[in-house]
Amino acid sequence: MFKRIYLSVLILAPLAATADPLIQYQHLPTDVVDMPFFDTEEKAKQRTDEYNSAIDAIDDAIDSCKEEAACEKLNQRQSDLEYAIDDHQEKNGSSITSWLGGPAYTPEVGFMLAAGGLFSFSTNREEQDLQRSSVSLFAVGTQGDAGFGYGIRSKQNLFFNNNDTRFSGALTFSDDAENYWGIGYDKGKAQDSSDDTLMRNTSLTYDANLSFKNDYGFYFGPALRLKYYQADEDEIPETATLDDNFNEFKDKPLSIGLGVTLNYDTRDVTVNAWEGQYLNFEYINYGSVIGSDNDYQKVLLDYRYYHSFNPGRVVAVYNALQWSKGDVPFYDMPTLGGSFSLRGLYAGRFRDNNAIEHTVEYRHTFLRSNGNLSAHGMTVWGGIGSVAGDDSSLYENMLYSYGVGYRYELQPRMNVRIDFGFSADDSGFFLTFTEAF
Template identity: 35%
Template sequence: MTIIVIVLLRVLISVHGQVDSTSLIINNLDSLRFAKIENKNFRIMPYLAPSYTPETEFLLSCGGLITFKTQQLNSLLNRSSIPFSLGYSSNGAVTINIQNVIYLADDRLRTLGEFIYRDMPDNYWGVGYENGLNVPKSNQTTGYKRMYWRFYERFMFRTYKDLFIGAVIDMNGTVASELNDYMKQDEYVQANGTEISNTGFGIAVEYDTRDFVQNAYEGVFVSATMLLFQQYLGGNTSYRVAEFDYRQYFKVQRERRTLAWMIKARHSFGDEIPWSDMAMLGGPFNMRGYTLGRFRDKNAWSLTAEYRHMFKRKTINKRGDYNSRLGYVTWLGAGTVSGQIKEFNGLLPNAGVGLRFELQPRMNVRFDYGIAKGENGVYITFSEAF
């Protein structure tokens, strides 16, 4: 596999009223050099990193992790985070990714979402489990070019203790070009065309006892979402989507050792479900190692169980504890797609290992190697997969 070389630059800016002082500390940790300028609240850590994924091949991305508190004097409020990246790959892909988890009003309001832009060579195996297994990947059978963007945001209001109810917006678009002959003859492509715009609004209900959304050590998260996509909302498609997400986290033996698992399901309903927005497996957050979109259909299920282990130091660190910045994870998973909810195809296996490097308390950069059926992938990004 690819030998990954990563250079991380850590920069924190210290401001109190006006700028009183700026300190620069250069540390060498496992051959990684960090520059650090500290700020009490607002922190930004830039990075430059190469990686390899099935979708983009060799990718060079630059970006950073922004963290802050919306109420600096509230010691009980978790830090909000906005990881972002801009990438260019060996196959000509251009990618932009911005995520956000923001806590407001004493955590009575949360906004969580992402903005994605991709202009890249892509692959389309067709719809269905059998196509994902049997259609060979090549420029003549699966290759095409896709420009894709998505804006997704959840506005969640705490109603009672750990119960949240909120509104969801999902806007996305696809422009496909340079189609191969196989794709031109696909019934779903012929039905939906190559320029697709989806606009959906919906509601979500969540029960969340996680101690920290971005990297939970313990707690439960249960979410049910219903989205309505209609042409009168601004898109050119009409269908409905129901999503279910269950996650649970347990401390194992001691602090910073966690057993976590996630069950996800997505179901689409209607006669105009576009090929570009069907339920998919793969990518950096679900069934890591599978090319995103290789397996797609109206319905998808997946299960992932992951063990997370952060190391302890033999000597005390500068923060006054024995916590190391380094750790590892390992996971097992399975999933499938189908055209009918009652239909069940064969399970797709998934496994992997990863390294973790803590940039800020509970804020990691992750290096994951996912193993899939017939392919694999390496991912470098901020935040845990779930």
């Protein structure tokens, strides 16, 4: 079974009927140390085609293999070559496109079917230490208590100038339904989700950060936040009609914010760190002067720590404080839950002016028979958090989540993530690209 599941164009050299693929393709290295860096993209692509041709030829040989020892040798060589393609393409800055689709279940939308792709590349293949840039795009169809819904999700992580210039973006659009409990811990705990809390809406969110590294090792730059949320007037539940914040902001659907981000980052790979630390501060000001319907401020303080005590054995720690002040609309208040925060807790069930979270995760990558890391892994995590109207009340009413997950390395250091999360009030099954943090 191919490790690679994306589509490739294969240029197959004709093989003689008696050719032994183990001999014909013995020149192809499988250790990254032995792999050359080609001076042109065309030469790098030719080597990729050679790897694919070798895998295809060995696959044919396996089909006609009779002796167990010979078959085992063929299988091992094929597996080595399949992993070697990743190392070759990463070393040579080649672009890779992967496709993924499948079912999932989340507490927010119910059952869903997602299909999309991940495109990774190097913005300058001559810079050997430059992190790979990536763009993911998912189309999602959902079937929940409110009927059919749909959405689009995309993430962009771009690296330039020896990693000294970075851009990150996240886009979500949906026409769907969600449960709305109101503001505060007590309202989130007051009742379970039902038709009495279900509210259909159209929403669009886009977050973007552009940062530049200074002489002191810090990244600094501008940040943009865009949030549009329009509830369907015909499907507003009682939990919303009786909520003061909802009534104040239901006709003010657009929030636009500009601000700054300052962070210190020593992670080895941004999208899937094994070692390093990340300390991030963001300040965003939303105001009518730039077209926003609402005037308020938000601050995010985010600290992450990663330690690998053995190859493929990583402990990851996530801490985040969200703070807001002013006329903050219900649809942009700090929240907990979803696929990136306290997984298994309904995203938005608990929202207020302030939120805090602490999560610890253990990430384990399984080994192949030759002792190298495989493409398969698993995780376990546990986290706590709380929301409050003011920061002095944080930690008074604690929430928690825990879960397990499966990881598949679709591209070098870029995983497909399947998580099963649980909390006291909800549970969820999440399918997406990249790690939660």
